[in-house]
Amino acid sequence: MEEKPFPAWSWSVEQCLKEYNVKLDKGLSTYEAEKRRERYGWNELAKEKGKPLWRLVLEQFDDMLVKILLVAAFISFVLAYMQGVESAESGFEAYVEPVVIVLILVLNAIVGVWQESNAEKALEALKEMQCESGKVLRDGFFVPDLPARELVPGDIVELRVGDKVPADMRVAALKTSTLRVEQSSLTGEANPVLKGTDPVFIDDCELQAKENMVFSGTTVVNGSCVCIVVSTGMDTEIGKIQKQIHEASLEESDTPLKKKLDEFGSRLTTAIGVVCLVVWIINYKNFLSWDIVDGKPANVRFSFERCTYYFKIAVALAVAAIPEGLPAVITTCLALGTRKMAKKNAIVRKLPSVETLGCTTVICSDKTGTLTTNQMSVTEFFTLGGKTTVTRIIHVEGTTYDPKDGGIVDWTCFNMDPNLQSIAEICAVCNDAGIYFDGNLFRATGLPTEAALKVLVEKMGVPDSKARNKIRDTQLAASYLIDSSTVKLGCCEWWNKRSKRIATLEFDRVRKSMSVIAREPTGHNRLLVKGAVESLLERGSYVQLADGSLIPIDEPCRQLLLQKLSEMSSKGLRCLGLAYKDELGELSDYYSESHPAHKMLLDPANYSSIESDLIFVGIVGLRDPPREEVPKAIQDCKEAGIKVMVITGDNKSTAEAICKEINLFSKGEDLRGKSFTGKEFMALSPAEQIEILLKPGGKVFSRAEPRHKQEIVRSLKEMGQIVAMTGDGVNDAPALKLADIGIAMGINGTEVAKEASDMVLADDNFSTIVSAVAEGRSIYSNMKSFIRYVCVCVCVYIYIYI
Structure with missing residues (x-):
């Protein structure tokens, strides 16, 4: 294959298939896959060669202060040996000082080697994120568990909910109307990312903007698709990160303390060396030996023995002046x-x-x-009051998924008006999320935004006073927990029992909304919708007021709603619109797949028409709060x-x-x-x-x-x-x-x-x-104070010695 002139995300699916010489329904042949593996290698991260043990050990002694102490230990050993020879005694006491210095240095080296050996574990942790196998199309048949390391560019891979992505791949076809991928660990983006098949016409494209690409190590959280492998091994985004980690480890510089200790060691070496040399030189007269003749000195002779004696004194001074305990104190x-x-x-x-x-x-x-907090929560929600010109903004406290964390500010609406009831019903029923407790935190299953909506419902309560009191008593007694982890959401359960969900119109990027058909207590069906505010307003015909009355959406009303949307968005809130529809035509009595109108729900192209003439209810503002x-x-x-x-x-x-x-x-x-x-x-x-x-x-x-x-x-x-x-x-x-x-x-x-x-x-x-x-x-x-203390002690010691 020739070098690709454009990034894969900017190509159409047909161009990608042509470039990789593969058919979406056939996949690569085993022979072609082997040929490509010879060119691209295995789909795995390279194993970086760590430093050998001997090099790690030597590097621990590449420090000025350590070198000084090594020299001091050697000289101490030599002096102890010479002293033992001269006195015909070689007791262990004479070797205590050099042995202690060496033990301190060995201990520091062991700690240093242990730290260095742990430094490259990040690269090993990256490998654990890689997928072990995948469902791959080879020779016209799907291999359900092909080892991921055998993938090559051009392979056709099927992904489903819960699958970990085995390589960087271009989305070729969606098998469901929605595909979301959790890639926050790779991009830092908090919410699962919606994926599609349309090309992105940007050459230097940000990772987050590559909406038709899935990346190795990320996880599918919603939907399924068929993809074309475009990058494997070290060419994937996670492979590039490994290279960057390795390069960063090579750039590691000395800590400020090590730099200062090296500087201190150099100055100390120079100072002690100069002092010792001066001490030795000022005793030069004692290097000479005089013969006494008739009571007078005569025949001056140079005494090598005396010169050596005073040199040993100078060296002993140097060894004594070196602070052997400094590394131990610092450690x-x-x-x-x-x-x-x-x-x-x-x-x-x-x-x-x-x-x-x-x-x-x-x-x-x-x-x-x-x-x-890394937990989405509803901060405020907006509805109209008794007129289309009167607005209500209701603030919500709490920053976690704990239903008991905070509440609704000035909430006195125990008998919720029809508008607030509609908000609670939509948030509870048009929702696939859940909440569980892991022992430390309340966490979300499903989309974080949907989990936050369920927490809002728990804070709003229910309009039925008897049910409300029963739920409250259960909450106080059981503290929300059904077992060790599952959280009981009593208010959401009440709404789901009241409005039984019988069908779902999944989210897609065209209409930017999702909805459910629910059977109301009255026996008729209602469509509950949530999605992008602008999209719902385009398909909305009426707006619901606080008392439940419906008013046609005119231009001033539309502009008011868009203005409130702008104000909430400027606060950094993620805004969701809520709406419903009662007149469902053929679907008004829909009950199961056997219903004649079920064929309408099989084609996502019909969803926009079903979600038309909506009754707009309000806007919910969510965020990940500080x-x-x-x-x-x-x-x-x-x-x-x-x-x-x-x-x-x-x-x-x-x-x-x-x-x-x-x-x-x-x-x-x-x-x-x-x-x-x-x-x-x-x-x-x-x-x-x-x-x-x-x-x-x-x-x-x-x-x-x-x-x-x-x-x-x-x-x-x-x-x-x-x-x-x-x-x-x-x-x-x-x-x-x-x-x-x-x-x-x-x-x-x-x-x-x-x-x-x-x-x-x-x-x-x-x-x-x-x-x-x-x-x-x-x-x-x-530590700086101790080093100053050491310096003062050294100076005092030298002064007293001299």
């Missing part, structure tokens, strides 16, 4: 520091990280899961002189809104020159990039890919900054490895991120980083 300080940090939920994986954290000048933080303690932590960083930069894979408007909310930026602040997408920043010249990074104040970089994060960290390090980088996904691993100190999330972090990091946060909380920095500064200050 002890760092070890005690790790214990203190562990109590504050900061688990240190490498001892030098304790000191590096204290020197940090810039914190580059991921947004999702670190600054935010953690409550983050604004204060940001303020503490500013007061401590630490610059904070947010680097996220999320979209620009959401990132900016969150940064304003956590007080990284003030609410009215102009963000020109402070907010960039990764692509925008990389397009600037190096001089412009440095100028932006040098400017005071916070920065936010959105839509950042792994290479963008790594380049930002590299630029900061080249400017002399001590950089702490936080992250939780595979996409963060290269930057975590390159940063002076990489900080991974312990709860939501991937194993790849944890292994690439120097420190792990047990609570995934940004404020923990700030606490750890304060502890690191204290430890660093203590």
